[in-house]
Amino acid sequence: MYRYDERDRTLVRERVRQFRHQTERYLAGELTDDQFRPLRLQNGLYIQRVAPMLRISVPYGLLSSAQLRRLAHIARNYDKGYAHFTTRQNVQFNWPRLEEVPDIRAELAEVEMHAIQTSGNCVRNITTDEFAGVAVDEIEDPRPWCELVRQWATFHPEFAFLPRKFKIAISGSASDRAAIAIHDIGLQLHRNAAGELGFRVLVGGGLGRTPMLGEPIREWLEPRHLRTYLDAILRLYNRYGRRDNKHKARIKILVKAWGAEEFARRVEAEWAHLKDGPGTVADAEIANVRRFFTDPAYDAEPAAATEVEIARLAEAERAFARWLERNVRPHRMPGYAAVVLSLKPIGVPPGDVTDAQLEAIADLAERYAFGEVRVTHHQNLVLADVRRSALHGLWRELRALGFATPTIGTLGDIICCPGGDFCSLANAKSIPIAEAIQREFDDLDYLYDLGDLSLNISGCMNACGHHHVGNIGILGVDKKGEEFYQIQVGGAAGSDAALGEVLGPSFYAPQVPRVIARILETYVDQRHDGETFLETYRRIGIEPFKESVYAKAA
Amino acid sequence: MPRLLKNRAFVADRWTRVAGDGDRRDADGPLLLPLGRWREQRTGLLALPPERLGIWLSGEEEPDAIGADVACFGCIAIHFPGFMDGRGFSCGRLLRERHGYRGELRASGDIIPDQLHYLWRCGFDAFELPDSVSLETALRCLDAFSTAYQTDARPAA
Missing domain, CATH: 3.30.413.10 (Sulfite Reductase Hemoprotein, domain 1)
Incomplete structure (x- = not known):
């Protein structure tokens, strides 16, 4: 992982000093609100609905265990005990006190972190593949x-x-x-x-x-x-x-x-x-x-015995088998795997983690993955270099911590912006919609049967929740002060990227889970063997989905 | 009235800006002319020495429009219509790096002291600032960073 040299350190230090000067001048009336706004935004500081929000840069999603511990410390001492991972691989604190923000910056600088250019009309954080290098x-x-x-x-x-x-x-x-x-x-x-x-x-x-x-x-x-x-x-x-x-x-x-x-x-x-x-x-x-970015000290071991043991444990424990299937990804080094930590247990806003959890993850990273963690744009975390022989032990620990929800890449792995509960831009709440959908579809067998399926939710047109490129996308809209939800289908974010198509008139929040259910039923009815949701949609088009949703709703 | 920051001090401004093509005052003083006037009277104006001939460009005017003539000017001002309008940063670099302009390059209009360092790195060496900005603030902003990641067009200090 990249480490700062003297130039990096100097620039971050000078930036902290510069922003302190700007804040002083703003408070002294030397800078107007309009003049100060772009300066604070280019330092990651928003003035939000209920409190300021500080967005911290995680360059291309890489975090060390020391940085995670510092984020935990900040969450505990300067916030309400949690942090939020974003779809741009960054971290946000939603409850800092304005007067303590300079102290938070100083804390961050000590572990080579900052909030530079995480907002504003400038080049933002560079993002990449969470499995880069492996x-x-x-x-x-x-x-x-x-x-x-x-x-x-x-x-x-x-x-x-x-x-x-x-x-x-x-x-x-x-x-x-x-x-x-x-x-x-x-x-x-x-x-x-x-x-x-x-x-x-x-x-x-x-x-x-x-x-x-x-x-x-x-x-x-x-x-x-x-x-x-x-x-x-x-x-x-x-x-x-x-x-x-x-x-x-x-x-x-x-x-x-x-x-x-x-x-x-x-x-x-x-x-x-x-x-x-x-x-x-x-x-x-x-x-x-x-x-x-060289390889860590890989210590490859005879894979055959390990695989036999993994197969035996998977046979004995269905939950472990499910986790292996959905949350463990192949690694270019024999004997190693990349593991996705789900931040999507039901009832927790997607991407949220507590201070204690951050420390626990730092600990796991040190013991299982060379002290490194990656943030994904799906708002999960990845331990990229885990020995396959340690998978079962890691799974048991993750399960105890609540990070083993075996739904990566399924309907349960919802991407969701903070929405109207936190964000001053939002037209509608998004987190309660995500939770309602997760609760409606909590049967793992059903989720697995549906297979690879992305569902993305944004609380407004700014699309932080990437709703246009979800296989199913949900957009919060405001109509005369009331919150409605527009549904899209057919989006995709990867090599076969596509924008979703709007299904039709929007819905009230309580209707959304039933609408999603009808979309899923249509897919299950129409799919050919082995076809994903996206493949079926591409073959049959939007009409059957429309008919099912609106005919039955009428 | 704006004050002119140059060579790390507020200095008297010897240039007078001719606001628009409608302003027909004689062009023999040290004047900053609008581009239209320059185009119209280029042949006659070329007789003036650079100490008396200046020009100002708005954000949408192309540095290329005067690219071949930059050596004729003693001062080129880039006018920022609003401080959030960053087009002038590119204009500065184009004049310095593409067209080889060596004279005074001035940032005028709506700029804030917090932009001085980047402006300087884009080739500007003179800055029109509101009266309310102290020299101390201006210099602190100008010196915001002691190092950089990128190559740039900074003038000699």
Whole structure:
């Protein structure tokens, strides 16, 4: 995992000092509310419905056990005893006291953490695949490039006052687990015909009011040109992105206005001036970053005996078998596995963890996974390097802690924004909807029979809960002061990304679980052998779902 | 009245900004002319020495429009219509890095002291600030960071 050097430490220290100065000037009346707002947002500080919210950056989702312990400490001493993991692999505290925020920042800085550029019209946290470095289908480890892009984006002098926020995701595997198509820029590492590594560059993806999938503007970019090429894209966006209407200010609107082909042509023209310039990535520079992402001290063991034992335990304990099936993922090293810790037990807001749980996870990470944890954009956590021989022991501990809910990738693994209970942007509550659905569908056999199925909930058009790309998506809408829920089907976030289609008129909250039930019944009725929900939807279209939901509701 | 921060001090501003193309005052003083006026009278204005010839660009005007002529100007001002409008940051870099402009590059209009450091890194060396901003605040903001991750267009200190 990346460790700060003197430059990183200096910059974070100077940022803490800078924001303290800005806060003092604001309190002294030297900065107006309008002037202070972008400054506090670029430091992760929102003023929310009930309290301030502080969003802390977790670069590309990687956390050390020491950082987890510090987050636990902050949750306990400065918040109400819990933290919330977000769909951008970050952490949020929903109840800090404004006057203590500088102290929280100082606590974070001690463990190489900060809240820099977690909000505001700037380049946000870089996100990636939670199985980076261990996935069996990995082409190249994206983490060194994530770190390089993190550095490039941090305090970039030209791009701190963009038309709107800007999100970048990088995937290094054949199967895209970083949802790159819904980012302002999506980068896919792959090899060209000559076998050379490069980036496929997608631009203009994003959800919100006008959801769009990113369009490829370059099939292969030599890695050393990554920064200058990003500079070219961002410069065009900064110069020509719309600033007259915040709902039309994301880069996707510019890409659509120009067309992807023309956009690509103009990027190439701008890049021609920057290519091979001082921003070019030197071999020594990427080599220096790569050394932070080397393999831990794997200690592979004879797999056959282990597998026999795992099979025996799975036979004896059905719950263990279920957990193996849904929550354990293959690892490129024989004898190892990646384990997903579910933060979706019924009755707990998705992504929420308590201070004691954070410490328990830190402890597990140290004992089972080289002291490292990853945050997923599904709001779960991952221990990426667990010995297969330790799986059963880990499972028993996870179960005791409440992290072994064996529903990863199923209907129970709901992505959900904080919604109207916390967020001042939300039109409707989202967490109670997630809980109602989890309670309605708590039969594991039924969930397993439904198989891979994503259900995403957002409390407003800003789409933090990624509802457009859920196989089933739920959007909270406000109609004359009343909360309603619009249902979509057919979305997907991975390599086969697609935007969902709206089913029809929206529903009251109490109707939602029954509507979901009818959608699921339609799938079960219509599916062919082995077909996932998404495959069935793609074969039969939206009509049968519509008929079932609205005919029966009438 | 804004004050001009240059070389780490508030200094007298010898340039007068000609607000729009409608302002027809004689162009022989040290004036910052609008782009339209420059285009219209370019041939005649080229006779002026750089100490007397300046220009200002708005956010949507292209630095390319004066790219071939930058050496003629003693001062180029980029006007920020609002401090959240970051187009001028790119304009500054383009003038310095693409067009090789070496004279005074000024940020005018609505900027806040908290932007000084990034503006400086984008090539600006003169800043119009409201009277209410103290020199101490301006300099602290200008010096916000002592190091950086990126290459940039910072002028010599």
